[in-house]
Amino acid sequence: MFRSGFRAMTPLWLGVVPFGVAYAVLARDAGLSLVETQALSVLVFAGSAQVSAVGLFGRGAGGLEIVFTTLLLNVRHVLYGLSLGRRVPLTPRQRTAAAYFLTDEAYGVSVARGARTFAFVLGAELSLFLTWNLATFAGALLGGVIPDPERLGVDFVFPLAFLALLVPLLRRRVDVLVAVAAGALAWLLARSLPGGLPILIAGVAGSLLGALLTSGERE
Amino acid sequence: MSFWLTCGGMLAVTFGSRLAGLTLHRDLPAFWLRFLHFVPIAVFAALVTPSLGGSRGEGAIRVAAAALGGVAAWRTKRLEVAIAAGMTAFWLLRLA
Numbered sequence: 001m002f003r004s005g006f007r008a009m010t011p012l013w014l015g016v017v018p019f020g021v022a023y024a025v026l027a028r029d030a031g032l033s034l035v036e037t038q039a040l041s042v043l044v045f046a047g048s049a050q051v052s053a054v055g056l057f058g059r060g061a062g063g064l065e066i067v068f069t070t071l072l073l074n075v076r077h078v079l080y081g082l083s084l085g086r087r088v089p090l091t092p093r094q095r096t097a098a099a100y101f102l103t104d105e106a107y108g109v110s111v112a113r114g115a116r117t118f119a120f121v122l123g124a125e126l127s128l129f130l131t132w133n134l135a136t137f138a139g140a141l142l143g144g145v146i147p148d149p150e151r152l153g154v155d156f157v158f159p160l161a162f163l164a165l166l167v168p169l170l171r172r173r174v175d176v177l178v179a180v181a182a183g184a185l186a187w188l189l190a191r192s193l194p195g196g197l198p199i200l201i202a203g204v205a206g207s208l209l210g211a212l213l214t215s216g217e218r219e
Numbered sequence: 220m221s222f223w224l225t226c227g228g229m230l231a232v233t234f235g236s237r238l239a240g241l242t243l244h245r246d247l248p249a250f251w252l253r254f255l256h257f258v259p260i261a262v263f264a265a266l267v268t269p270s271l272g273g274s275r276g277e278g279a280i281r282v283a284a285a286a287l288g289g290v291a292a293w294r295t296k297r298l299e300v301a302i303a304a305g306m307t308a309f310w311l312l313r314l315a
Contacts, residue, residue, distance in 0.1 A: 011299035014306070036222055044229045053229060063221075067228035074233045076262070081240020083258040090241065099238035104266060109298070111259045150275055156284070156309055157302060159270045163285055164292035164301030166263035178257050183264035190269030199265045206261025211254040 005123025008109050013131050015157030016047075016105075018149040020135025023051050025143060030058030034140050041136040045101065045129060048196065049073040073196035079203050080107040087116065094118045101125035105161065112165040174213050182206030277313065284309035 020041070027037040032054060040050045049070045056066045081099065084107055090098055098121055106125040115121055149155045170176050182202040189198035247255070271285055272278035288305025295301070 008298075011302045014302070032222070036226075039226055040229070043226060044233050046229075046233050049229065049233065053225075057222075057225075063225035063228060066225050067232060070229040071232040071236070074236045077233070077236040078240040079258050079262060081237060082243060083240070083255050085241045085243070086252075086255055095241050096238065099241050100234060102237040102241075104262075108259070108263060108266075112298070150273060153273075153306075153309055153313065155270070156273065156281060157306065159267045159281075160285060160288045160302050160305040161298060162263045162266040163289050163305075164298050166260065166267065167289055167292040167301075168296045169260050169263070175257075175260055178260050179264040182261035183268040186265035187268035187271075198269055199262060202265035203258060203262040206264065207254045207257040210257030210261070211250050214253050215250070217253070 001117050001119035002123035005110070005115065005120035005125075006127040007123075008113055008120075009105065009124050009127035009131075012105050012109075012128065012157065012161055015149075015154055015161070016128060016131045017135045018152060018154045019047055019158075020132045021139030021142070022149050023047060023054070024136045024139025025148075026051060026058075027054040028140055028143055030054045032057060037140045038133070038136055041133050044070070045103070045132065046070070046074055047103075047132070052194065069194065072194055076104075076196050076200040076203060077102055079200065079207075080104070083107070084110060084121070087111065088118060088121055089116075090118055094122075097122060098125070101129050103128055105158075108162060108165045112168065174210060177213070178206045178210040181209055280309060280312040284312060 023041070024037050027040070027050075028034075040053065044050060052069055052073060053066050056069065080102060084098070084102075088098075088110070098118065101122070102125060106121065106128055109124050110121045113120070115124070166179060170179060182205065185205055186198040186202035189201055267285075271281055273281055284305050287308045288301045291304035292298075292301035
């Protein structure tokens with residue numbers, strides 16, 4: 001189970017490696033040391049929040065501002081936890097580990113593959129954690145010799161992956177309606193709000209819409 | 220605030236968010252059970268659209284490649300096939 005979770009994530013490595021390298025290059029440019037660059041990947045382990053944080057560090061922003069931005073970007077994980085916790089039975093210790101390594105991608109693959117065990121979830125989570133940290137280390141050492149992910153176009157792996165996870169979930173008309181509404185709302189909000197917030201707001205609004213539209217049904 | 224204090228704060232808010240949902244009580248009323256059914260659908264859609272266009276003015280190419288990746292996902296239900304199809308289409312369209 002652990003191994004199948006670990007392996008289920010390998011298609012995402014194509015996007016994770018260049019993103020991790022790019023983060024590390026940005027962090028070093030912003031003046032973080034090798035240890036500090038790696039520490040954020042080990043301790044915080046949240047790609048978009050880390051990139052935003054090193055951007056803020058580079059501009060000399062205050063610590064509170066950086067922590068608050070991180071909270072805004074990451075509070076969407078509450079939703080993932082709620083959703084995953086209903087699918088996978090966890091002991092308190094397993095819950096702590098599952099929470100520490102939780103990411104959009106590991107949540108997505110676990111749900112899409114119908115994971116029911118802690119081992120699968122942890123395998124998927126650690127697959128990303130190891131790749132992300134190795135890529136951080138490589139990027140921090142190699143520095144600016146690597147082209148940025150958008151130039152290579154590998155950042156496109158992430159929307160593609162979530163689209164591929166979404167499509168098989170669209171079984172009924174209301175599922176499609178919720179997906180279209182949430183997608184449109186997130187797209188609109190992303191023009192003015194930082195990364196994680198549109199996902200949280202559109203995720204909650206879309207799920208509320210779905211729950212309201214199906215109010216006549218039984219679970 | 221020093222780097223390490225900031226890093227500790229980032230760890231606290233991130234881990235806190237990740238643990239909160241997993242820890243919350245799970246005997247939920249029917250409405251919230253239906254809500255949770257739609258969470259992956261709404262969240263995945265919200266993770267797709269904001270980064271679909273990219274920031275290099277190649278939005279049309281990316282949308283076309285994503286459509287192909289979506290069809291591949293629908294036909295095969297396999298993540299790696301959908302990513303391979305979408306990325307290949309994207310890189311080829313970029314060259315064209």
